[in-house]
Amino acid sequence: MSKDTMSNNSMDNCTISQENYAFVAVYSLVFLTSLVLNLTALVIFFRSAKSRSHTTVYMTNLALADLLLVLTLPMRIYYHLGYKLLSSRLCEILGLVLLVNMYGSIFLLTCMSFDRCMAVCFPMSSRVKEARKKAPFVCLGVWMLTIGASLPVYISKEIKETKSSLICFGNSPIYATQPGAVAATLTVGFTIPLTTMLVCSFFMIRAIDRSTVAKMKMINSPKIQRMVAANLTVFLVCFLPYHLLLGLLPKYSNPTLCTAFHYSFLVACLNASLDPIAYYFTTETFQDKVDMENVWRMLPKHNHISDKKQQSEVPLNT
Structure with a gap:
């Protein structure tokens, strides 16, 4: 038996029980919070189309990707409540939609980080300004990449109505756990985006610290650093x-690792709820439209915040 066959068999056997109320609880929480937050964000972004920045274009697409992701969760909730099994074809399609939008989110987050870095590090560059205007085309490229890279692997993999496939969401995604797909996913889908975000965050923070406006206390540099750190933390x-x-x-398939894998997938879905908090609510466009400052002041411990706290955050909202 070849290594690839052994690998495929180990992945096919990587299953969890259908009834799992931890999955039901987390998926339900993610679905409700993400649905409300991302729909709200999309409404605000589309209503402020005239004042939309390049970064907002990426955030609009990110909200859409996160929204499409969570729309697949009700069927997972249905499954983990212990109801009758769904068809393997429907399970695979819903799993594919979820993964496409998850990696769409990863690439869009990477593009946002790179876009902000260029805006902060080269604020006067005409080439950078012109390149940033291509944000809609970059987003279109991200959608084409995630969908185009996923469909061939899915279509080429014959899905058989076996006991393994009928386990549905309790089984590992067939198309995502092929050796070639795993290697491409780890390299292009995670390592490159993570490296890009780390490098961009480093240079962006350094540029802000060295800027004249930061030295003159015209911007809240520590707050911006905390925002960047929070974004990276959510991603990781x-x-x-x-x-x-x-x-x-x-390589090391065993019941414990298998269970951890399924729970890590659950954690990955939390990103759809955390993106609005980490990104949308920190933009001036969103805050202006929903008057977040007044809501913030309603909290007792923030009643005496001075006006000095309302310093500009233009470098992250250009």
């Missing part, structure tokens, strides 16, 4: 466990 917490276990599982 949500996506690092899943990709780490995705790389380990084909």
Whole structure:
């Protein structure tokens, strides 16, 4: 038996029980919060189309990707409540939609980080300004990449109505756990985006610290640094466990690792709820439209915040 066959068999046997109320609870929470937050964000972004920045274009597409992702969760909730099994074809299609939008989110987050870095590090460059105007085309490219890279693997994989496939969401995605797909996913889908975000965050923070406006206290540099750190933390917490276990599982498959893999997928879905908090609510466009400052002041411990706290955050909202 070849290594690839052994790997495929180990992945086919990587299953969890259907009834799992932890999955039901988390998926329900993610679905409700993400649905409300991302729909709200989309309404606000489309209503402010005239004042839309290049970064907002990426955030609009990110909200759409996260929304499409969570729309697949009700069927997972239905499954983990213990109801009758769904067809393997429907399970695979819903799994594919979820993964396409998850990696769409990863690429869009990477593009946002790169876009902000260029805006902060080269604010006067005409080439950078012209390149940033291509944001809609970059987003279109991201959608084409994620869909185009996923469909061939899915279509070429014959899905048989076996006991393994009928396990549906309790089984590992057939198309995502092929050796070639795993290697491409870990490299293009995670390592390159993570490296890009780390490098961009470093240069962006350094550029802000060295800027004249930061030295004159015209912007809240520590707050911007915390925002950048929070964005990276959300990315790592949500996506690092899943990709780490995705790389380990084909070689070291065992029940404990298998269970951890499924729970890491659950954690990855949390990103759809955390993106609005980490990105949308920190933009001036969103805050102006929903008057977040007044809501913030209603909290007792923030009643005495001085006006000095309302310093410009233009570098992250251009």
